[in-house]
Amino acid sequence: MKKILICLLLCAFVLGGCSSVDLSNQNAGTVKLTILGPDQTILDEELSFAEGMSAYDITLSALKNKDMSFETEGSGQSLYFKRIGDFGAGDYGDMSGWLYYINSKSAEVGCSSYKLKDGDTILWKYTDDFTKEELFS
Numbered sequence: 001m002k003k004i005l006i007c008l009l010l011c012a013f014v015l016g017g018c019s020s021v022d023l024s025n026q027n028a029g030t031v032k033l034t035i036l037g038p039d040q041t042i043l044d045e046e047l048s049f050a051e052g053m054s055a056y057d058i059t060l061s062a063l064k065n066k067d068m069s070f071e072t073e074g075s076g077q078s079l080y081f082k083r084i085g086d087f088g089a090g091d092y093g094d095m096s097g098w099l100y101y102i103n104s105k106s107a108e109v110g111c112s113s114y115k116l117k118d119g120d121t122i123l124w125k126y127t128d129d130f131t132k133e134e135l136f137s
Contacts, residue, residue, distance in 0.1 A: 029118025056112040092128040
């Protein structure tokens with residue numbers, strides 16, 4: 001009987017500990033994510049994010065939640081969305097592909113390196129010639 005009581009107390013302690021996981025850091029804020037194709041808005045949503053998430057993480061999560069196709073290339077700082085939906089790098093010429101902007105400015109770091117902040121706006125824009133975009137003006 002003593003062993004059963006000890007076992008029940010241990011189970012209650014373990015299960016009680018599982019339910020007291022601190023979830024306060026799970027939602028660090030919201031961001032606005034927009035993905036613009038050559039002639040259409042592919043995605044335009046406000047999304048919640050967890051502490052430490054990057055522009056890549058939130059974009060990947062949104063694409064997966066919408067069951068949208070995508071292709072990435074590279075890793076770390078050079079991680080790149082090569083294709084989102086029907087539009088891929090090179091489809092509209094050698095200079096075409098995806099660019100991303102944070103708070104209406106060309107991003108200064110790769111999408112996997114930019115850590116989200118509450119209220120950020122993330123814009124992915126497909127361009128047919130990246131040399132004509134603001135980043136290169």
